[in-house]
Amino acid sequence: MAGLNILISGAGIAGPVVAHFLTQAGAHVTIVERASEPRTGGQNVDIRGHGLTILRRMGVEEAVREQTTKEAGLRFVDANDQSWADFPVDDGKGFTSDIEIMRGDLARTLYDATQNRVKYIFGDSIKSMQEDSSGADVELGSGRSIRADAVIAADGWSSNTRKLAFGQGISHDAVNDLGQWAAWMTIPHAPSDNQWARWYNAPGKRMILIRPDNGRNTRVSLWVMPKDRRLDELAKANVDEQKAYWTEMFQDAGWEADRVLKALPLADDFYMQKVAQVKLTSWSRGRVVVAGDAGYCPSPISGMGTTVAIVGSYILAGELAQRSDDVQLAFKAYEERMRKFVDVAQKLAPGAPSMANPQTALGIKVLYAFLGFVSWTGVLKYLGASFNPPASGMDLPDYDFGNSGKKDS
Numbered sequence: 001m002a003g004l005n006i007l008i009s010g011a012g013i014a015g016p017v018v019a020h021f022l023t024q025a026g027a028h029v030t031i032v033e034r035a036s037e038p039r040t041g042g043q044n045v046d047i048r049g050h051g052l053t054i055l056r057r058m059g060v061e062e063a064v065r066e067q068t069t070k071e072a073g074l075r076f077v078d079a080n081d082q083s084w085a086d087f088p089v090d091d092g093k094g095f096t097s098d099i100e101i102m103r104g105d106l107a108r109t110l111y112d113a114t115q116n117r118v119k120y121i122f123g124d125s126i127k128s129m130q131e132d133s134s135g136a137d138v139e140l141g142s143g144r145s146i147r148a149d150a151v152i153a154a155d156g157w158s159s160n161t162r163k164l165a166f167g168q169g170i171s172h173d174a175v176n177d178l179g180q181w182a183a184w185m186t187i188p189h190a191p192s193d194n195q196w197a198r199w200y201n202a203p204g205k206r207m208i209l210i211r212p213d214n215g216r217n218t219r220v221s222l223w224v225m226p227k228d229r230r231l232d233e234l235a236k237a238n239v240d241e242q243k244a245y246w247t248e249m250f251q252d253a254g255w256e257a258d259r260v261l262k263a264l265p266l267a268d269d270f271y272m273q274k275v276a277q278v279k280l281t282s283w284s285r286g287r288v289v290v291a292g293d294a295g296y297c298p299s300p301i302s303g304m305g306t307t308v309a310i311v312g313s314y315i316l317a318g319e320l321a322q323r324s325d326d327v328q329l330a331f332k333a334y335e336e337r338m339r340k341f342v343d344v345a346q347k348l349a350p351g352a353p354s355m356a357n358p359q360t361a362l363g364i365k366v367l368y369a370f371l372g373f374v375s376w377t378g379v380l381k382y383l384g385a386s387f388n389p390p391a392s393g394m395d396l397p398d399y400d401f402g403n404s405g406k407k408d409s
């Protein structure tokens with residue numbers, strides 16, 4: 001594919017992974033990223049199965065392993081911080097995968113691995129695209145023009161490139177609201193923090209998750225399932241208004257809510273987001289194709305977003321490398337190979353997220369008793385296909401990306 005010009009929108013996880021393999025195969029790759037520098041925000045993400053194999057093929061496995069949070073597992077606790085169910089890391093097929101890393105550390109590692117061979121343009125974004133029989137003329141917000149053989153939308157679940165290529169309606173309809181909202185932030189370490197992620201349910205379908213990061217601080221996420229459509233508006237409001245909402249929602253939640261709410265005003269990385277999945281009936285339009293969250297976000301509650309983005313990006317690069325004379329055929333082959341893997345990753349546990357967020361104190365007791373039984377009998381790994389990507393049955397192809405390609409050792 002030497003000489004092919006590929007433009008990628010988004011320098012998150014999917015963008016740099018697909019860029020890495022495309023440049024190995026000889027393509028010229030430009031990534032345009034809206035933020036003014038690589039975004040190193042975000043909390044703990046999981047890398048499972050094939051995702052780790054691909055990072056090994058990129059040559060970054062060691063760097064990734066050095067930065068893991070060493071989370072011991074997931075513990076469901078009551079208001080007295082007593083555990084009702086412990087799910088240790090085990091074999092990586094439970095709630096906690098064997099590679100838990102801060103999203104920012106992973107994003108930085110992938111950026112570092114690609115910055116010398118990929119042209120990064122920060123602080124810009126695709127404004128319009130005009131296709132003809134041999135490529136696409138792309139105009140960026142800055143006024144700069146780029147001619148590309150293919151455009152890859154890797155700009156996250158609310159992808160603007162998807163909107164430009166598929167149309168506002170299709171792009172909007174692709175986002176499936178799961179009825180839950182979450183807010184993430186970093187707070188100072190406290191004596192009660194340890195290597196376990198601690199999950200606490202409060203009545204009213206509220207949940208607090210406190211997790212270790214890689215040693216510096218503690219990461220918190222708050223979760224609600226409101227019937228309140230105003231949250232879409234709140235998500236666009238200023239951060240102080242958002243913080244006021246979450247403070248009100250959790251002030252009587254119990255457990256460590258007071259500690260979290262005390263730290264909330266000072267959290268400079270606070271952000272809130274709708275919990276949603278992206279489902280498109282087709283992953284490409286003309287010379288534009290989606291990768292990662294932009295095309296098939298499985299939602300943060302799946303624990304599979306990062307793995308699916310890495311695997312999808314690798315397959316997309318591999319199919320493009322094999323069929324560089326017909327990028328649209330390559331897009332179809334990518335979708336054909338990857339669909340089932342995505343379907344499995346998007347399959348949430350039965351009743352999720354509702355069943356994991358009971359309305360009443362009694363409901364929470366029943367949930368915790370059930371989870372206690374599940375943890376004791378060890379049947380979790382047989383319940384959650386989505387935690388076990390190889391269950392999708394997809395063998396990872398071993399593409400030839402050229403001489404500099406790194407394969408499994």
Ligand SMILES: Cc1cc2nc3c(=O)[nH]c(=O)nc-3n(C[C@H](O)[C@H](O)[C@H](O)COP(=O)(O)OP(=O)(O)OC[C@H]3O[C@@H](n4cnc5c(N)ncnc54)[C@H](O)[C@@H]3O)c2cc1C
Nearest residue numbers: 010012013014034041042043125155156160292293305309
């Ligand atoms: C700041 C941040 C924090 C996150 N935190 C978590 C977390 O705590 N837990 C979790 O499970 N998942 C989190 N995610 C999502 C997670 O990274 C993805 O689910 C997964 O890794 C797939 O990655 P992706 O590359 O497809 O999307 P993302 O990682 O979302 O990357 C998309 C990239 O596209 C850029 N972008 C967006 N719009 C445009 C545009 N119009 N033009 C150019 N660039 C654009 C974004 O700035 C971002 O760099 C976070 C994402 C971001 C961006």
